[in-house]
Amino acid sequence: MKFFLDTAKIEEITQAAAMGFLDGVTTNPSLVAQTGKSYLEVIQEICKVCKGPVSAEVLATDYAGMMEEARRWRKVAKNVVVKIPLTGDGLRAVKTCTEEGIPTNVTLCFNATQALLAAKAGATYISPFLGRLDDIGIEGMEVAQEIRSIYHNYEFSTQILAASLRHPLHVKQAALLGVDVITIPFKLLPALIHHPLTEKGLQIFLEDAKRIPA
Numbered sequence: 406m407k408f409f410l411d412t413a414k415i416e417e418i419t420q421a422a423a424m425g426f427l428d429g430v431t432t433n434p435s436l437v438a439q440t441g442k443s444y445l446e447v448i449q450e451i452c453k454v455c456k457g458p459v460s461a462e463v464l465a466t467d468y469a470g471m472m473e474e475a476r477r478w479r480k481v482a483k484n485v486v487v488k489i490p491l492t493g494d495g496l497r498a499v500k501t502c503t504e505e506g507i508p509t510n511v512t513l514c515f516n517a518t519q520a521l522l523a524a525k526a527g528a529t530y531i532s533p534f535l536g537r538l539d540d541i542g543i544e545g546m547e548v549a550q551e552i553r554s555i556y557h558n559y560e561f562s563t564q565i566l567a568a569s570l571r572h573p574l575h576v577k578q579a580a581l582l583g584v585d586v587i588t589i590p591f592k593l594l595p596a597l598i599h600h601p602l603t604e605k606g607l608q609i610f611l612e613d614a615k616r617i618p619a
């Protein structure tokens with residue numbers, strides 16, 4: 406399973422890379438807006454640090470505008486993946502991108518039939534937003550499971566990128582389910598690493614070590 410970081414902050418990306426948890430990066434307009442920098446500047450900076458796939462989102466909502474932005478993003482760096490919303494125009498843009506060899510990440514997916522359409526259009530990644538589904542009382546993980554089954558049934562090569570993950574349980578369930586990629590906010594990394602028994606056990610070992618003769 407690949408670990409992507411869901412952020413536009415270069416310091417978070419650098420730290421995750423140092424820990425070995427950086428197979429790629431996803432961004433979205435809300436995350437980029439928090440940096441105070443232009444979207445182009447942010448993606449250029451990220452691509453210097455991360456050599457894995459870096460998702461940059463189109464802001465146009467019409468097919469022609471999306472394609473113009475997709476082709477522009479693709480020229481920024483060879484690891485840029487164009488993030489396209491799951492709309493009618495978006496799916497059409499995904500199909501054209503696929504024909505042109507531009508990798509895509511279809512975003513804002515909230516059910517299995519949407520994911521089926523994205524795979525038919527040739528999406529490289531599908532991003533079901535699991536946490537946002539949980540927020541409205543729908544089991545996001547069940548949707549991910551349905552997508553996994555459908556993609557398996559028809560041998561689609563589209564990779565499932567579990568997004569909008571909020572806590573360690575999401576990460577465990579996504580891994581058990583066999584998603585291809587998870588994208589997580591930086592703040593989730595410490596929550597995944599720490600365990601009170603690890604800390605307590607380490608304290609005991611360090612105390613006991615003081616009694617070991619030199």
Ligand code: E4P
Pocket residue numbers: 411431432433512532534536537568569570588
């Ligand atoms: C993924 O590509 C999205 O940027 C992200 O996971 C959305 O997460 P959120 O629901 O926490 O904003």
